[in-house]
Amino acid sequence: MSDSDVVIVGGSMAGLQAALTLGRARRRVVLVDDGQPRNRPARHVHNFLGQLAPTPAELLASARSMLAPYDVTLVSDRVESIQPVADGVPRFKVSTRQGGQWSARSIVLATGLTDELPQVPGISQWWGDQVVACPHCHGWEVRDQPLAQLAIRGLPARGVQRALLLSRWSNDVLLFTDGDELGGEDLARLAAAGVGVRTERVRSVKQHAEGLDLVLADGEAIVRRAVFVVTRQHQQSDLAARLGCRLISDGPNAGGVGIDAVGQTSVPGVWAAGTTANPALLAIGAAGHASTVAIAIHAALLDQDIDTAVRTYP
Ligand SMILES: Cc1cc2nc3c(=O)[nH]c(=O)nc-3n(C[C@H](O)[C@H](O)[C@H](O)COP(=O)(O)OP(=O)(O)OC[C@H]3O[C@@H](n4cnc5c(N)ncnc54)[C@H](O)[C@@H]3O)c2cc1C
Incomplete structure (x- = not known):
């Protein structure tokens, strides 16, 4: 020894x-x-x-x-x-x-x-590429582009805080609450920052020519250049x-x-x-x-x- x-x-x-x-x-x-x-x-x-x-x-x-x-x-x-x-x-x-x-x-x-990633099919495949967590690390590279912030069900506050942060890099940010309903104060702050809110759960994430498609339960697909997640x-x-x-x-x-x-x-x-x-x-x-x-x-x-x-x- x-x-x-x-x-x-x-x-x-x-x-x-x-x-x-x-x-x-x-x-x-x-x-x-x-x-x-x-x-x-x-x-x-x-x-x-x-x-x-x-x-x-x-x-x-x-x-x-x-x-x-x-x-x-x-x-x-x-x-x-x-x-x-x-x-x-x-x-x-x-x-x-x-x-x-x-x-x-x-x-x-x-x-x-x-990092424990959200259990959404496709997320782990694109982790570190078009799926990231930290706007300070990767926000500049996707500035002014359509972005998504995924929240964790049951922990909406972190998703709200991250979406507000992300609004500094793009004026086209959608927050997906993973089924959680947000309170009036959160909704007012998000609206003031220009962040859109979707409460539907994202069922999967698939590659798209312009980024990633977020596919919802009813089949609607929303294309985003990058997806930010809370881990x-x-x-x-x-x-x-x-x-x-x-x-x-x-x-x-x-x-x-x-x-x-x-x-x-x-x-x-x-x-x-x-x-x-x-x-x-x-x-x-x-x-x-x-x-x-x-x-x-x-x-x-x-x-x-x-x-x-x-x-x-x-
Ligand atoms: C997808 C992703 C992208 C990121 N991008 C950026 C970025 O662009 N800019 C930025 O500033 N930050 C970025 N970060 C954050 C950055 O990764 C961390 O800040 C940094 O890695 C922290 O370094 P660390 O040394 O504390 O830990 P780590 O980088 O996690 O290193 C820990 C090391 O310990 C080793 N280890 C653990 N247990 C044992 C053991 N028992 N025996 C031997 N070895 C062990 C591991 O193998 C590993 O090499 C990113 C994070 C992620 C997840």
Whole structure:
């Protein structure tokens, strides 16, 4: 079993940035990633300063290539367990599916989220292409075109909020409420923003020369250039839960791992970065957050190093 300062679980935007910051601080880092970044179905990554719409794979390959000068070991594998080791200071044994084992003084969980898509036939087929979730990521490319926002039945507020947001990119937005009736205040706000409302359920989504056809129960087909959906998000890994980290159940970070201002979870030595802790972050935000977390980890390790040195100083 090899020793490391930090094992990072997850090698997408957050994990790679944490590795870069810690590697440059001369920490010995192992980064384990099993290659399932959340945006992998997307054609391009938008709204990322300094990058002109790379594919998700191109952006990650470029980030990985920057780690070569540092003591960062990249491992293509899935972390299956993280065991705390009884010791004066935090220490962990990390084991992977293919039998890799590392000991670490700190863990970074950068394991990200998965999206549960609406159960409408056709939606998953076009996910990341003409079906997307985030107007800030993909709204500019379809600006001024006919757009649809799909709400989740029973959660109309999120659909309403997203449709209002989307109205900044196009004056032809239709909100499909998935069978929910909206209240008068919501209807007034949507009307004021120029958003049309359809309460019928969308039965399927099919390709059309000008985008996608949203097919309703009575067979009516409504063509839209792009379809925005509200997804339910879940942690991609249960490692945080198994380690006993506090999870957030409500508020803006609901579904995230609970952290303090610098990324420390409720379990000493275990940190969380990127969308693992802040589900709403875009790619550059996940990387930026991870940089802050990595700086705090380095400082915490340095404190431990100095304390040890003081104790053993002759
Ligand atoms: C369809 C789509 C399009 C998007 N488009 C954009 C866009 O254009 N611009 C933008 O800014 N944002 C976009 N986003 C959001 C963007 O994907 C996220 O902000 C970003 O991926 C978050 O990075 P992350 O590192 O936090 O997590 P992730 O990218 O989800 O990475 C988590 C990594 O951890 C790995 N992992 C998980 N568990 C384990 C384990 N046990 N062992 C080893 N590895 C593990 C996964 O394989 C994955 O590689 C999009 C999202 C989606 C769904």
